[in-house]
Amino acid sequence: EIVLTQSPATLSLSPGERATLSCGASQSVSSSYLAWYQQKPGLAPRLLIYDASSRATGIPDRFRGSGSGTDFTLTISRLEPEDFAVYYCQQYGSSPRTFGQGTKVEIK
Amino acid sequence: QVQLQESGPGLVKPSQTLSLTCTVSGGSISSGSYYWSWIRQPAGKGLEWIGRIYTSGSTNYNPSLKSRVTISVDTSKNQFSLKLSSVTAADTAVYYCAREIYGDLDYWGQGTLVTVSS
Numbered sequence: 001e002i003v004l005t006q007s008p009a010t011l012s013l014s015p016g017e018r019a020t021l022s023c024g025a026s027q028s029v030s031s032s033y034l035a036w037y038q039q040k041p042g043l044a045p046r047l048l049i050y051d052a053s054s055r056a057t058g059i060p061d062r063f064r065g066s067g068s069g070t071d072f073t074l075t076i077s078r079l080e081p082e083d084f085a086v087y088y089c090q091q092y093g094s095s096p097r098t099f100g101q102g103t104k105v106e107i108k
Numbered sequence: 109q110v111q112l113q114e115s116g117p118g119l120v121k122p123s124q125t126l127s128l129t130c131t132v133s134g135g136s137i138s139s140g141s142y143y144w145s146w147i148r149q150p151a152g153k154g155l156e157w158i159g160r161i162y163t164s165g166s167t168n169y170n171p172s173l174k175s176r177v178t179i180s181v182d183t184s185k186n187q188f189s190l191k192l193s194s195v196t197a198a199d200t201a202v203y204y205c206a207r208e209i210y211g212d213l214d215y216w217g218q219g220t221l222v223t224v225s226s
Contacts, residue, residue, distance in 0.1 A: 001171070035212040037155075044204055044216035045155065056214065088155055092211030096170040097157040 002027055002091050006100035012108040019076040021103045023089035028069045030093030036065055036074045037088045039102075045088060049074065079105070110134045112205050112217035120199075120224050126192040130205030130217055137186045138163045143208040144188045146179060148201040149219075156201075160208055161188055195224045 003026040013019055023034070032052035037045035047056040049065035052072055062077040076083055084107050089100040116128035130144070137144065146158040159169035161179045169177050173192070181188040192199060200223050206213040 033211050037213075044206075044219050045213070046216075047212055047214050050210075050212035050214075056212075090155070090157075090212070092208075095168055096172075097211070099155040099157065101154045 001096055002029065002094055002098050004089050004091060004098055004100035006087075006089060006103045008103060009101075010104045010106060012106050013079055014108045015079050015081055017079050019074075019079055019083070019105055021074040021076075021087055021105075023067075023072040023074070023100050025070040025072070025091060029072075029091045032068050033091060033093035034065075034067070034072050035090045035092065036063075037090065038083075038085045039088065040085045048087075076105075110207060110215045112207065112215055114203060114205050114217045114220040116220065116222070118221055118223060120195055120222060121226050122196055122224055123194055126190070126195050126199060126203075126222055126224070128190045128203055128205075128220065128222070130188050130190075132186045132188075132207075136183075137181065137188065138183045141209070143168075144179075144181065145206045145208045145213060146190045147204045147206060147213070148199075149204070150198075150201045158190065158192075158203075197224050200224045 005024045007022045034052045036049040039045040053065045064075045086102045086104045088102050111133045113131045120126045143160040145160040161167045176193045178191040202219040204219045205217045207215040
């Protein structure tokens with residue numbers, strides 16, 4: 001099973017700042033089959049990015065995914081108030097699908 | 109717009125079987141190349157993939173739960189279901205159903221809390 005490790009655990013930033021979230025895999029993720037999700041308290045996760053760098057429908061272009069192999073990054077160019085949430089990466093290149101433990105982006 | 113809704117008991121006794129159903133609306137569960145998945149999240153913790161089913165009935169399960177999990181589909185009712193046997197307190201979590209398209213999960217239900225307690 002591929003283990004995904006997200007860093008940092010918590011990111012304290014102000015609105016308007018840039019957020020950089022990392023997701024490292026214990027082995028190479030096949031074909032960059034990696035997704036990012038946003039989750040707000042009490043709500044289901046929402047798909048942001050799939051195939052490492054493709055934005056899901058309706059996702060603003062301030063969200064950018066990059067990376068391949070074992071190292072992936074989610075960048076939020078300028079944080080909006082609604083972006084403060086927990087972010088999870090997920091790999092679907094091999095079974096079982098696995099998620100990272102999450103990065104919380106909180107208001108500084 | 110596809111919508112998913114979980115339903116089932118919110119309280120299950122230890123050693124019993126947890127049973128949940130996900131009802132899909134806004135589209136046929138049989139159309140398209142979709143898998144239908146279950147994911148769970150213990151309070152304050154991360155997400156765990158449980159397994160998935162294709163409308164043909166083909167399934168994949170997380171090895172950590174495989175001996176206790178059964179996922180089935182009822183295309184006539186546009187539903188799919190989860191059964192988890194021999195539950196313990198460690199199975200207490202919010203359970204989500206979701207649609208999988210080429211691996212990523214693009215539509216999710218709102219989630220339902222299942223507590224295992226006597």
